[in-house]
Amino acid sequence: MARRDIQLDEEGRLRHFLTIEGLDQPLLTEILDKAEGFIGVSQQAIKKVPLCRGKIITNLFFETSTRTRTTFELAAKRLSADVLSLNISTSATTKGETLLDTLRNLEAMHCDMFVVRHADSGAAHFIAQHSAPHVSVINAGDGRHAHPTQAMLDMLTIRRIKGEFVKLRVAIVGDILNSRVARSQIHALNTLGTSEVRVIAPYTLLPAESRSLGVHVYHDLQEGIRDVDVVIMLRLQRERMRGAMLPSEHEYFQLYGLTEQRLRAAKPDVIVMHPGPINRGVEMDSQVADGPRSVILQQVSHGIAVRMAVMSMCIGTQNARIARREASVSGLNP
């Protein structure tokens, strides 16, 4: 993009975390390295570090979520921040208060960070563009656009098990069209130099220009997972049947459901991932979900570490800004 990335400050440090797109490999690696360090915090007797002490972090969830909200909350608490969690149903905002009014009110309470989930693509960008300079915004999922912390926790999981990305072949299976997770994963995998990213789905669940995302497109599961190192299954929303995108869960499982039998086409040391919650018997059978190749629960615990990494980096950028300003006020820095 020609425009300056609003995610970064003048010195290229992370100010907001809205999308993987536009971030370079060193920055993604920095996030992963930092997260790696935070994994240890969960194993300490006292599970806290003081990096965000005295900061207020507000979870703004315009769309319901349990898992993502909980891990964001835990991550903020482990960083010693004060946490507010607001579930703002979209109907409340349509009753009169605009999204901007909601933001202004929270800013007036001196929040330092918004963690935002919203049903509209671009919502996190909108909030970042319109919030005060002392506020950082973290995208916890916007419409079909992006879910960058989910993608980074997946990257952390892959890196911890597989090491280098350059040698890897990764397949993403399922509803690519409606998935913000898939879009962010694809950007992250490509930026980190993954040798081949594949998507596997029927045409109804693929965007019209999916190749433009930098992936190889397959319609046959067996063929698509041949020799891959990582299989990422996406959650299938039940609404897809009503929207005439699929005939039935039964046929979907027949064609795209992951079973031990089908997994034999992949590399012997393949790992299986899923952003959760799983529809057992739709995306994959229980044998795979609970089997030795499944790393689904590791993903969840990595989620906390990655969110701690991103939050502490954004708060660090803010602190640097405050320090710069104070230095210039006191005349130390002309």
Add this chain to the structure above:
Amino acid sequence: MTNASSISIQNGRLVDPANGIDEPRDLHIAAGKVLATGSPPEGFQPDLRIDASGQVVCPGLVDLCARLREPGEEHKATIASESAAAAGAGITTLCCPPDTDPIVDTPAVAELIRRKALQAGLARVLPMGALTRGLKGEQLSEMAALKQAGCHVMSNGARPLHSTLVERRALEYATTFGLTCFLNPEDLSLRDQGCAHEGAVGCRLGLPGIPVAAETVAVARDLALIEQTRASIHFRGLSTAAAVRMLRRAHKEQLRVTADVSAHQLHLTEMDLDGFNSNCHVEPPLRSLTDRDALRQALADGVISAVCSDHQPHEPDAKQAPFPATAPGISALETLLPLTLKLVSEGVMPMADALARLTIGPARILGLEVGRLNVGNTADVCVFDPNRTWRLDPEKMLSQGHNTPFAGWEFSARVTCTLLAGRVVYRQPDR
């Protein structure tokens, strides 16, 4: 404004595409009508002389689609505010879609709009009549009465006709009274929840897509119906290369169909959506570069015979939300002429052709005696300086709506004077 009853516009370059005139020539006006061009009639002593040295003098522009928001949405704009913006942009005739509140499906609403416009006195405002009652696509509107009340064309606005049968009947009934129907070609079910072109950019931004087929399926259906009914239709705002190909074929088969394009579609593409720019949220959506180039070519060829503003002024709040939740549309009166003339500097078409698409082209679609400077015609005139560069500052726009994606763009044409029926309705203040 000035109450001169006779005016001479002197030393300008007169461009009147309808009459094939493009040369230095004076224009003389008396009693609201064109009196003569070239040398004045013997003994003519104008009350006012306007020096148009270095400037272009052309017929007042005709805009086929501009929403003035009145009645019903006066917080966005009013007939008075938008007429003033039109006058400042050289536009003298405006057609407004029937989707006001209340809807223009009774003579009373049409008359209200016309009366308010006459009070403002800055532009000729032509309300379009609703094709169906309440624009619901179920019952026909009283088209004969609407015609009587001054509706020259019928339209269902941007609301689709769900039933092809109702569409057929509406087209047939309109044909009875010689009324042209303006259709916005869009298949509602294919459009679904879409808010951006179904292409690479929309895919990357995760914006729900509107496929090209949403337009072409509707165009195909409408063309099939006019083949059957011999109705005369006008496609409002084509956006795709595929629809342009269909239009070319229809012209070969001599179907009674015309089309226009919105000025922004000739300059912006899906790429401009980057960063979720809500000022680029328009309907139909900004498409690919290939589509844009096909639209430009069709306009140069005359297959598309009019450029219109598709003016949709909004209050700031309407654009202050995540992209899909924002109201579509651009406040576009003031960029209509500059964007069209930009095509001249970019080598797409000569100036006379560009001006034809803003004057005689749309006037013919309406079947009205405007958009030309024949002796005896009403004297609607636009004078502009083709060499004065200026930068668009939304805060300085005359329209009540400042929603434009063209903020900061540099343009090379500036309207200096506008005449409506021989009356000066705009004169650039700093001259």
